Amino acid sequence: MQEVWRAASLLGGDPQADRAVPPSGFTARLTTFTAAAMAFLAVFALALSLATGRLADRWSEELARSSTLRISAPAGQMDAQIGAALEVLRTTPGIAEARPLPPEETRALLEPWFGPDLPVETLPIPQLIAITEEAGGYDATGLRARLQAEVPGAVLDDHTRWREPLVDAATWLRLLGLVALALILASTAAMITLAAQAALAANEQVIRVLRLVGAQDTYIARAFVRRFTLRALGGAVAGAALAALGIAALPSGEAAGGFLTGLGFRGPGWLWPLVVPPFAAVVAFIATRAAALRTLRAQS
Amino acid sequence: MIELQNVAYSYGGGELFSDLSLSLPPGSFHFLTGPSGAGKTTLLKLCYAELKPTAGRVEIFGEDVRGMSRDRVALARRRIGVVHQDCQFLDHLPLAENVALPLTVSGRSDAGTDLEDLLAWVGLSRQANQLPPELSGGERQRAALARAVISSPEIVLADEPTGNIDWDMSQRLLALLVELNRMGKSVLVATHDLQLIRAAKAQVQARVLRLKGRQLVTAGADL
Ligand SMILES: Nc1ncnc2c1ncn2[C@@H]1O[C@H](COP(=O)(O)OP(=O)(O)O)[C@@H](O)[C@H]1O
Ligand SMILES: [Mg+2]
Numbered sequence: 319m320q321e322v323w324r325a326a327s328l329l330g331g332d333p334q335a336d337r338a339v340p341p342s343g344f345t346a347r348l349t350t351f352t353a354a355a356m357a358f359l360a361v362f363a364l365a366l367s368l369a370t371g372r373l374a375d376r377w378s379e380e381l382a383r384s385s386t387l388r389i390s391a392p393a394g395q396m397d398a399q400i401g402a403a404l405e406v407l408r409t410t411p412g413i414a415e416a417r418p419l420p421p422e423e424t425r426a427l428l429e430p431w432f433g434p435d436l437p438v439e440t441l442p443i444p445q446l447i448a449i450t451e452e453a454g455g456y457d458a459t460g461l462r463a464r465l466q467a468e469v470p471g472a473v474l475d476d477h478t479r480w481r482e483p484l485v486d487a488a489t490w491l492r493l494l495g496l497v498a499l500a501l502i503l504a505s506t507a508a509m510i511t512l513a514a515q516a517a518l519a520a521n522e523q524v525i526r527v528l529r530l531v532g533a534q535d536t537y538i539a540r541a542f543v544r545r546f547t548l549r550a551l552g553g554a555v556a557g558a559a560l561a562a563l564g565i566a567a568l569p570s571g572e573a574a575g576g577f578l579t580g581l582g583f584r585g586p587g588w589l590w591p592l593v594v595p596p597f598a599a600v601v602a603f604i605a606t607r608a609a610a611l612r613t614l615r616a617q618s
Numbered sequence: 619m620i621e622l623q624n625v626a627y628s629y630g631g632g633e634l635f636s637d638l639s640l641s642l643p644p645g646s647f648h649f650l651t652g653p654s655g656a657g658k659t660t661l662l663k664l665c666y667a668e669l670k671p672t673a674g675r676v677e678i679f680g681e682d683v684r685g686m687s688r689d690r691v692a693l694a695r696r697r698i699g700v701v702h703q704d705c706q707f708l709d710h711l712p713l714a715e716n717v718a719l720p721l722t723v724s725g726r727s728d729a730g731t732d733l734e735d736l737l738a739w740v741g742l743s744r745q746a747n748q749l750p751p752e753l754s755g756g757e758r759q760r761a762a763l764a765r766a767v768i769s770s771p772e773i774v775l776a777d778e779p780t781g782n783i784d785w786d787m788s789q790r791l792l793a794l795l796v797e798l799n800r801m802g803k804s805v806l807v808a809t810h811d812l813q814l815i816r817a818a819k820a821q822v823q824a825r826v827l828r829l830k831g832r833q834l835v836t837a838g839a840d841l
Contacts, residue, residue, distance in 0.1 A: 338722075340710040527706045530668070531765070532696035533723035534689050615688065 338528055339521050339541040346549055349513045353553030353598055354560075356506045360499060360598075361561035361591045367495030368590065369581045374488035377481060384477070385458075387416070387447040391471035400445055403469045407449060410464070412456030419446040506550070506598060507605045514546055514609040525614070539610035543603060550602030554595035562591040619644055619773055619804055620665050625674035627660055634660055635832040636673070642773060642806060647799045647822050649815050650808040651837065652829030658808040659703055661829065662775050665806070666698050667691045696724050699766035701776035705758045707750035713737075713761055714746040720769040733768065739794065740764045741787070755782035763791055773804045780811050788814055796822045 387407070391399045400418055407416035419427075421439055424446065428436055458476045465472045518525070528538050565582045583590060619642050626636040634657040642648065642665070650658050663669040664676055667683045676683045678694045686694070699720075707716045714733060721727050737743050740760035745753060753761065759782050766774055774795065780788040792814060799805045799822055809815065818824050826837040 337711065337715070338708060338719075340708075524708055527708055527719075528723060529692070530666075530695065530700065530702065530706055531720040531723055532692050532769075534692040537723055 336541050336544055338533075338538075339517075339524055339545070342517060342520065345513055345516060345520075346545075349510065349546060349549045350553035350556075352509050352513075353506065353550040353602070354557030356502050356509075357554035357557030357594045357598055358561040360502045360594050361558050361565070363495050363498040363502060364590045364594070365561075365565050365581055365583060367492050367499065368583060368587055370488045370491040370495060372584070374485050374492065377488065378485045383451050385449045385451065386475045386477075387449060387465075388444045388473045388475065389447065389469065389471050390444040390473075393442065395471070396445060399469050399471050400447070403447060403465065403472050406461070406464050406468055407447070410456055410461050412452050412454055413449055414452045415448075415450040417448050417450075419448055503597075503601060507601050510546055510550060510602045510605040511609045514542055514606040515613065517542055517546075518610060518613045525617075529617075535611055535614040538614060539607055542610045543606045546606040547599050547603045551595055551599040554598035558591045558594040562588070619679060621675075621677040622661075622664065622671070623675045623677075625664065625671040625676060627657070627664060627669065628672050629660075633672070633832060635829065635834070638674070638832075638834050640827070640834060642804045644772070644804055645799065645802050646804045647796075647818070647824040648804075648806045649818070649824055649826045650806060650829065651810055651812075651815070651826060654810070656829040658829060659777055662700070662777050662806070662808055665773075665775055666695055666700055696720065696769060697772045699769065699771035699774045701759070701762045701766045701774070701779045703777040703781070705750070705762045707758070707761070709749060709751050712747045712749060713742060713753065716750060717761055717765045717768055719765060724769065726769070736764045736768055740790075756784065756787060759783055760787065760791070763794065767794070767798060771803065773806070774798055776805070776807045776809075778809055779807065780809060780814055785813075789817065792818055792821075 387403055389396070389399050389403055404416055404418070407413050424443070425434070425436060427446075428443075458474065462474050465474060525538055562583075568582050620640075621642075622638060622640040625638045625640075626633050628634060638661075640661075650661065652658055660669065664671055665678070667676070667678060667686060670676070670683055678686075679697065681690065681694070683691070708719065711719075714737065715722070717737065718727060718733050734743070737746055740763060742757060742761055742764070745757060745761075750758060750761070759779060763776070763779055766776070776795065779791055779795075783791065788811070795805050795807065796818065807814075807818075815824070815826055827834050828837045
């Protein structure tokens with residue numbers, strides 16, 4: 319609490335301390351510009367992480383909730399095997415529903431390849447049983463073993479085979495997004511430290527005079543800290559706003575393939591761009607304060 | 619208030635002085651003389667902890683400067699008014715703000731009329747809004763004195779305060795220093811202006827110390 323108060327007094331407090339250091343036009347604009355660029359990138363990295371996170375969740379959720387049982391059997395045995403399979407599924411814990419696909423749905427599935435007039439009833443195509451899982455899922459290995467014993471023509475596809483790489487890719491992308499965020503954060507801190515050090519070096523005479531008339535280090539640091547924090551905040555507000563506008567301008571809808579159009583923020587996710595500027599300000603505050611106090615202490 | 623015991627100082631070459639002792643008790647008035655390059659400025663810097671002795675011990679308000687943190691040094695300097703030989707202003711701030719700086723940095727910027735009176739006294743009311751680089755050497759030195767005394771320090775250290783000003787202004791400056799001394803403040807003036815020292819001796823009981831042969835000797839009545 320005391321720290322917070324001290325931080326606040328370093329920031330607000332005495333605008334006189336600010337006046338003690340001459341304004342520096344060019345470096346000030348550079349700091350603001352870099353903070354804006356970093357905030358812009360940070361908002362994009364955030365959008366990417368959130369979107370890939372959503373994608374990973376959706377894929378694993380949707381795909382995990384359903385599986386398919388495929389039964390291939392000679393025409394005469396088909397009904398018997400379907401019955402046996404349904405019985406096995408009915409008695410398997412974790413399965414909410416098992417539903418043989420009626421011919422219309424099978425036809426709809428095959429239509430893209432074979433056209434609408436396919437006589438599915440007369441063809442020896444496998445019968446599909448759609449399985450809906452309960453939240454906890456079921457034991458796929460156990461079910462396979464039972465099916466092998468009782469319904470030799472059944473193949474269980476629980477979608478893990480093609481779900482996993484997708485979910486892995488999405489999770490990996492999210493991780494990359496977070497790493498990018500961390501790098502942006504670190505670069506912001508580094509850039510502000512460099513700018514603060516340049517300002518401290520340029521104002522050596524000012525610092526000497528302030529010391530001579532009895533200013534303590536925190537007073538001198540305050541002028542620099544306040545200035546850089548406000549610059550970073552201003553730049554980051556502009557950068558984050560531009561990035562948010564850019565993301566809002568992305569075409570919406572599933573038309574372009576879901577992933578690309580899903581890149582934006584959703585609902586309360588729009589609060590994330592708001593978090594970026596204060597965060598930039600905090601980073602600037604810490605970086606400048608550390609740089610200033612380190613430089614001042616090195617002088618004694 | 620300020621005590622130097624067996625102090626030596628060297629900038630890296632030979633020692634400027636060695637085994638030097640000096641005491642500035644409350645209410646004292648000292649002159650420090652000696653040829654240019656003898657180390658007057660260096661000695662004053664030891665007194666406000668701008669430099670730390672290479673040997674011996676310096677105590678400011680009873681505290682050994684070697685053990686003082688930067689913050690303690692800053693607090694001690696608020697009780698010592700210094701007129702620097704090269705003035706040391708913030709060139710981007712107007713004169714009035716420069717003079718008030720000791721108050722500003724210690725959070726006592728409620729000077730108001732004090733500041734105006736003080737500027738009037740050193741004859742700089744008209745220049746209050748000018749920037750230090752726009753002032754003459756004498757004006758800068760008067761401003762430096764005003765800044766040194768604005769926070770009513772207990773000790774005033776002045777390094778060649780009359781170096782750039784005419785005799786009339788030197789007299790007024792001396793009168794202010796004497797007045798401060800009568801109010802109980804210790805004053806140490808480094809100067810090679812013997813005329814000023816003679817004028818002071820008529821008004822105040824002042825000790826004259828001379829830096830000579832790496833030692834501090836008391837100058838006799840030969841002045
Ligand atoms: N920062 C410094 N580094 C090295 N030598 C210095 C420094 N300041 C002063 N000196 C030397 O120390 C000696 C004393 O200087 P100073 O104290 O300014 O004398 P004074 O004020 O009596 O003229 C001079 O020879 C000067 O060249
Ligand atoms: Mg000198």
